[in-house]
Amino acid sequence: MHPAPLVALVGNPNAGKSALFNALTGARQKVGNYPGVTVERHAGRTTLADGRPVELLDLPGAYSLEPSSPDERVTRDVITGAQAGERLPDALVVVVDAANLDNHLRFTLQLIALGLPLVVALNMIDLAERDGLKLDAAALERELGVPVIPTVAVRKRGIDALKDALDSLVSPGATALRSSDPALHADIATLQRRARQIAVAATVSEAPVRRWTHTFDAVALHPVFGVVLLLGILFLMFQAVFGAGGAPADAIDAGFTWLEGIVTAAMPEGVLRSLITDGIIKGVGAVIVFLPQILILFFFILLLEASGYMVRAAFLMDRIMASVGLSGRAFIPLLSSFACAVPGIMATRTIEDEKDRLTTILIAPLMTCSARLPVYTLIIGALIPNTKIVGVFGLQGLVMFSLYVMGLVGAFVVALVLRRTVTRGVSSGFLMEMPKYQMPNWRDIAIGLWTRCEIFLKRAGTIIAVTTIVLWALLSFPKPPAGSPVSAVNYSVAGRIANGIEPAFRPIGFNRDIVLALIPAMAAREVAVAAIATTYAVDNPGDAAGDNQMRAKLKSNWSLATALAFLMWFVFAPQCISTIAVTRRETNGWKWPAFMVGYLFTLAYVAAGATYWIARGFGL
Secondary structure, X not given: OOOOOEEEEEEOOOOOHHHHHHHHHOOOEEEEEOOOOOOEEEEEEEEOXXXXXXXXXXXXXXXXXXXXXXXXXXXXXXXXXXXXXXXXXXXXXXXXXXXXXXXXXXXXXXXXXXXXXXXXXXXOHHHHHHOOOEEOHHHHHHHHOOOEEEOEHHHOEOHHHHHHHHHHHOOOOOOOOOOOOHHHOOOHHHHHHHHHHHHHHHEEEOOHHHHHHHHHXXXXXXXXXXXXXXXXHHHHHHHHHHHOOHHHHHHHHHHHHHHHHHHXXXXXXXXXXXXXXXXXXXXXXXXXXOHHHHHHHHHHHHHHHHHOHHHHHHXXXXXXHHHOOOOHHHHHHHHHHOOOHHHHHHXXXXXXXXXXXXXXXXXXXXXXXXXXXXXXXXXXXXXXXXXXXXXXXXXXXXXXXXHHHHHHHHHHHHHHHHHOOOOOOOXXXXXXXXXXXXXXXXXXXXXXXXXXXXXXXXXXHHHHHHHHHHHHHHHHOOOOOOOOOOOHHHHOHHHHHHHHHHHHHHHHOOOHHHHHXXXXXXXXXXXXXXXXXXXHHHHOOOOOOOHHHHHHHHHHHOOHHHHHHHHHHHHHOOOOHHXXXXXXXXXXXXXXXXXXXXXXXHHHHHHHHHHHHHHHHOOO
């Protein structure tokens, strides 16, 4: 007795494939696993119009026949007859999302090229029509050369017509693959162009918003104009960080100055008052004052995500990343690292290839995380004049933008070197679907900003506060004898340690104050700001608190060459202890964390030194 014909349902993720499978099989399903992998096998049965039983397989969603995950590999192997314990399907049902036709047809063209009998289920046709898109299924059928059945799986519309189509496709006799069709070997760009041509030919009419989307995407996704647009958006974002963040930052600064005055007036001079004013208020306050700038930065990031533009930026960056050997799947972990490298490194678990994953982990600390923003803002605000360029743009915002670009460029250069040496291998791209442009939900953005505010203040109240208190103690004790010419900081434990290390950093323009900031900054990057504030507070106990006072001290004690070298150090320097710890956990040992710290320290030292001496050469 011959087994029942085998029909596989295949398509992109989110095409409604599982809903169609449920509509065809009802409760006649069973779930298992494919041999040797953890990918689930969903099988069921249905009956055709002539009464013949058919076995159905719901294959994992895939974007192409070039797998980039275990799920996609199973799909590829099943439909090519290479999966152990699974026979070659007698026919395919290719499920496509009617509202996202040009993207889904890319995979459909590859499947048609295989030569298996197939029918296309033009699914979710109701949602496409609701959005103003009217398609001609007959025209699509002519372009593809295979049957096309409009369906609405969740309402079981088109199920009978689909079964009728399968009735004529599933016939006795062995099916065979063909391997000579050019579509099997075409690159993604060629497939995408053909898919777009077919989608246009099958489109009867579309709403103006869809036309606007295509028009804007022609610019936003252009290899030249798209990059220019992205850089322009980032440039304006950093201009806003300084332009709009100044007034609220000054208000917070004034609040901490007022608070210090209250404590100073209420408490007698002594160790406890010094701890509260010099350690906590000046140290922690020096970091919290930058909260408005951080929230402005995240406001723009959340806005770009909610509007649908961030995925377009990912598409643009994927092209650049592929040129340096990075996996396309590295974009999301690297994007996460702009908030914090810890979740970014953890997100690399989605990258299947170990060499790709290791490369992404090793360069994630070069993404400019939000913890660096207080350091950048303090130094730029103190030593970079806020002159206008072409009468509109501020120099401070331009410098901030340049630091972020340097981090990106540095990461790509390091990736290029790693992929040709210690993590040599072939990079793999990835496919993504473009969401619709939409107005952001302002409530969601407000919740996102509140969450970032909570995270920042929690760090300020825990890691930064504790580190600042420890640093204050090391800067305050032992105290110099009365009449000693040695300053309180130089006489303290921290001062002696810094003075001992300072000669190693003198060639790159760093002084004692900078060395004192670098050591505790290993706990959290923002602590560098608190460390500088605490150092000046202990050295000058009579001075008032406040960001403006600290900037004045920096301007009088640091040269511009030293400030630029310090900024360059933070672009490339080894990350905080948390990043090193998560790297150790994700790589199962200390080898790669040690390598990461070593190359980042070397890169930071060389970059800071080169910046210092070049700036000195220009008389800065």
